[in-house]
Amino acid sequence: MKHELVKPDITVIGGGLAGVCAAISAARLGQQVALVQNRPVLGGNSSSEVRVWVCxxxxxxxxxxxxxxxxxxxLxxxxxxxxxxxxxxxxxxxxxxxxxxxSNISLYLNTDVHxxxxxxxGDERMITSVTGWMMGSERKIRFESQIYLDCTGDGLVGFLAGAKFALGREARSEYxxxxxxxxxxEITLGSTLLFYTKDAGAPVRYIPPSFAKDITQTSIPIRRVIRSGDSGCHYWWIEWGGEHDTVHDNExxxxxxxxxxxxxxDYIxxxxKFDADNMTLEWIGSLPGKREYRRFTGDYVLTQNDIISQREFPDAVAFGGWSIDLHPPQGMYAEASGSKHxxxxxxxxxxxxxxxxxxxRNMLMAGRDISASHVAFGTTRVMATCAVIGEAAGTGAALCAAMGVSPRELYARHLAVLQQTLLRQDASIIGVRSHDELDLARRAKVTASSTLTGIALEQPGETYPLGTDVALLLPVHPVLSGLELLLDASSDTALTVELWDTGRKENYVPHSLQVTANVNVTTGTAQxxxxxxxxxxxxxxxxxIIIRSNKAVSLYHSTEAHSGVLIFFKTEENHVSKNLEDHATDQPVVLWSMQGLARQPFCCRTLSETTAYSPENTVNGYHRPYGGPQQWMSQPMQSxxxxxxQLTWEEPQSLAELHLTFNDDVNEDLVNLHHHHTTFRVMPELVRNYRVEMLSQSGEWLEIISAAENRKRKVIHTLDTPVYSQALRVNMDATNGSKYAELIEIRAYGEGTR
Ligand SMILES: Cc1cc2nc3c(=O)[nH]c(=O)nc-3n(C[C@H](O)[C@H](O)[C@H](O)COP(=O)(O)OP(=O)(O)OC[C@H]3O[C@@H](n4cnc5c(N)ncnc54)[C@H](O)[C@@H]3O)c2cc1C
Structure with missing residues (x-):
């Protein structure tokens, strides 16, 4: 057996997505990080040991x-x-x-910190060390750091350090x-094991073990959805333990x-009752996926009201969007729906x-153990949200370590540094702009080879019968003076259209009615x-823009997607069984659905020019849609x-690092496992081949960067030797499928200013 002492700047305990993103973000900021994970793989509940899909x-x-x-x-x-x-x-x-x-991360797998x-x-605790046992290696490792992050999900580290926490459900009166x-x-959400099945191609016999439960004696066959061929997270509802202690009763x-x-x-x-002769079990989980345990108390406790009112915080550092998703205490045995949203x-x-x-004082937390009420935890707990919270906490930890301050001091005195650092890393803080003084691009004049000044989706694909209300979302920058729609009318009719604003710039639902119009349409096709x-x-x-249902009318889908343009249909039907998911259909984001309609806008063209795609957007400080696309888009590219x-400065600049952010369509819902499939491997809007040139003193354009086969959203180019130039040009030669060149953000930094 060995005793070891390591002294990283930061120790992150727990290698789920929260811990992984915390460790990466801190390491990228130059801190030495120990990432300590008690399993042989990273990813926590998303790993192959549990197999929950990342939402x-x-x-x-x-x-x-x-x-x-x-x-x-x-990722x-x-x-x-x-x-x-x-x-x-x-x-x-x-x-x-x-x-x-x-290279700044030291990874300790199989190392359980206890x-x-x-x-x-009690109110001024400081962690001085955490110690873990590396299983299979007989190594007892002590970690001494300035800052610790508890990303364990269950919150053991903070608990042992004396951190205040909540467990179970607060009373309604509390928040x-x-x-x-x-x-x-003390009720929590329960834990779950998942399983995978496959078709063996020939009959397979199954003899259940003696301890298999006869589920016909339970409400499961009636209240839950069982299908042969389902696998993994389709069975998220196999949940139990909410009325127990999900840690101490884990076995x-x-x-x-x-x-x-x-x-x-056995039932399948x-x-x-099922066509399952050839089906066999492929994998069965043995490590219960835990949904909920301790939630640490921070300087702010996030609540249901914050989530539903979308409360703006001066110290916003991350965002979420999953529903508040709570499950009945009895889990799979409940008569109630498996989840309400x-x-x-x-x-x-x-x-x-x-x-x-x-x-x-020196502990941050990220993941499912953050400071949130039980109800708010119902949404912050999903893993991509845990991950962005991890990036924010890891960034905060790195800044604390670098500045020698506590997280509370960082909040009180250096909040802008934290937010601006996150934005520079391409993390999203909705509605917060970059105002990085060191970014030279913000002082440049921005021009482009061409700019899209109107929306014209003129290539018709399939028709869409207007049997229900539909809507079209597009940017109005600064004015809309009429819109044309391509449609068929089987008889003369009057079409009602309404233009609504969306309330907040991060929302995509009708909020206040601005204009209504009734339009006479004569019989005809493709008009x-x-x-x-x-x-x-x-x-x-x-x-x-809502187009009210009209049985005589069919619209046309466009064959191409268009950044900044979305469509919706109004539906009061749940697309998932109510036994599993109960979503009240009058909630605007549910009522106005785009399920199945992403990347298929309706054929339409605006009758006024728009500045929504102007090149100045690449330096306006936003790097994701917010009240508009917030990006540059060219005219259709010519072969x-x-x-x-192009960035042009009044005086030549010394340039050492260039950040380019391309469009990877943040509307496309990617998922890590098998929930649904996106058909393309690379987002079509991402620029594939590009070159960056600088203007020499003799007036020639000299190539300083050349990139091919790009498939990333954010690319940072650090020049071996800084260049001195009055202008830079990003030439985009090819995309990954889109006919437009698109660029969201350019940042340029001088030497030693990154
Ligand atoms: C069955 C199930 C279905 C779910 N459905 C979804 C879904 O569809 N999509 C979604 O996004 N989320 C879903 N969730 C929620 C989500 O999985 C969790 O909220 C999320 O995994 C929390 O992330 P985390 O990084 O905080 O914790 P975890 O994923 O739990 O990771 C924490 C890691 O820390 C390790 N660890 C714990 N203690 C120690 C220690 N003392 N020392 C070292 N390492 C330690 C653990 O082994 C684990 O790997 C579901 C959860 C379950 C269980």
Whole structure:
């Protein structure tokens, strides 16, 4: 047996997505990080050991333009390229490689931390060390750091350090939450084991073990959805333990879950109700996926009301968008639906004060153990949200270590540094702009080879019968003076259209009616019909244009997607069984659905010019859609001709580093495992081949960067030797499929200013 002492700047305990993103972000900021994970693989509940699919703010396509950027965004995009089929082992590799790429991270797998030393009285605790046991290696390793991050999910480290925490459900009166129970209790969400099945190609017999549960004696066959061929997270509802202690009763809970899995499989194979002769079990989880345990108390406790009102926080550092998703205490045995869902009208904000302990001065937390009420935890718990919270906490930890301050001091004195650092890393803080003084691009004049000045989707694909209300969302920058729609009318009719604003710039639902028009349409096919919608909002924003149902009319889908343009249909039907998911259909993001309609806008053309795609957007400080696309878009590219964006300064600049952010369509709902499949490996809008040139003193353009086969959203080019130039040009030669060149952001830094 060996005793070891390591002294990294930061120790991150827990290698789920929160811990992984925390460690990567801190390491990228130059801190030495120990990432300590008690399993042989990274990823926590998303790993091949548990196999929960990673959900986030898109809420499986319910929220618009809501996919995460930053480190989680990188993982999604990389997985889509290397593992579009959703193989769980390949997902493990993607996470492992992302960690191993960071030379500042020392990774300790199989290392269980269960000793913590801390000093100070109850309100001023300081962790001085954590100690872990590396299983299989007989190594006892003590970690001494300035800052610690508890990303363990269960919150053991903070608990041992004396951090304040909550466990169970708060009473309604505590935070005034509609979905909290009248009386506080210790109920949590339960734990789950998943299983995979496959078709063996020949009959396979199944003899259940003696402990398999006869599920026909339970409400499961009636109240839940069992289908032969389902695998993995389709069975998320095999949940139990919410009325137990999900940590101390973990073994009991695992045995109950196993008995039910083997019983469900007996029911599928041997009840005669399923076509499952050739089906066999491929994998069965043995490590219960835990949903909930301790939630640390920070300087702010996020609540249901913050989520649903989309409360803006001065210290916002991350965002989420999954519904508040709570499950009945009895889990799979409940008569009630497996889950109930309350949605905000769009994404919500997470404050930094919820990411550090109120009483342990050098501890931050990320993941499912952050400072949130039980009800708010119902949404922050999904993994892409845990991951962006991890990036924010890791960034905060790195700044604390670099500046020698506590997280609370960082909040009080250096909040802008934290937010601006996150934005520079491509993390998203909704509605917060970059105002990085060191970014030279912000002082440049921006011009482009061409700019799209109107929206014209003129290539018709399939027709869409207007049997229900539909909507078209597009940017109005600064004015809309009419819109044409391509449609068929089977008889003369009057079409009603309404233009609504969306309320907040991060929302994509109708909020206030601005203009209504009734348009007479004569019988005919493929006719362009003018809608007299005139609108000049006080500031540029999106219009949500509702086209009321009309049985005589069919619209046309466009064969191509268009950045900044979305469509919706109004539906009061749940697309998932109510036994599993209960979403009240009058919630605007549910009522106005884009399920199945992403990337297929309706054929339309605006009758006024727009500045929504102007090249100045590349330096305006936003790097994701917000009241408009916030990007540059060229006219359709001509074969062999690059499109470019140019920065020109009044005086020559010394340039050492260039950041380019391309469009990876944050509306596309990517997922790591098998929930659904995105058909392309690389986002078509991403620029594939590009070159950067500088203007020499003699007036020639000299190439300084050349990139081919790009498939990333954010690319940072550090020049071997800084260049001195008055102008830079990014020439975009080819995309990954789109006919437009698109660029979201350019940043330029001088030497020593990054
Ligand atoms: C069955 C199930 C279905 C779910 N459905 C979804 C879904 O569809 N999509 C979604 O996004 N989310 C879903 N969730 C929620 C989500 O999985 C969790 O909230 C999320 O995994 C929390 O992330 P985390 O990084 O905080 O913790 P975890 O994923 O739990 O990771 C924490 C890691 O820390 C390690 N660890 C713990 N203690 C120690 C220690 N003392 N020393 C060292 N390492 C330690 C653990 O082994 C684990 O690997 C589901 C959860 C479950 C269980």
């Amino acid at each position: 986030g703010a898109t809420a499986h396509g319910i929220n618009r333009y809501a996919r995460e950027t930053g480190i989680m965004g990188e 999604f995009v990389e997985n889509q390229y290397r593992n579009p089929e959703g193989n769980p082992y390949l997902w493990d590799l993607i996470i492992l490689e992302a960690v191993r790429t960071e 000793e913590v030393e801390a000093t100070g009285d 005034g939450e509609e979905w909290a129970p009248e009386v506080a209790d 009991l809970i695992r045995d109950e879950l196993w008995s039910v899995i083997y019983g469900i499989w 194979k041997n009840s005669g 309350m949605h905000a009208d769009g994404v919500y904000h997470v404050p930094f004060r919820s990411l550090y302990s109120a009483n342990v 362009w019909v003018k809608l007299p919608l005139e609108w000049r909002p006080e500031e540029p924003q999106n219009a949500f 062999g001709q690059p499109e470019w964006v």
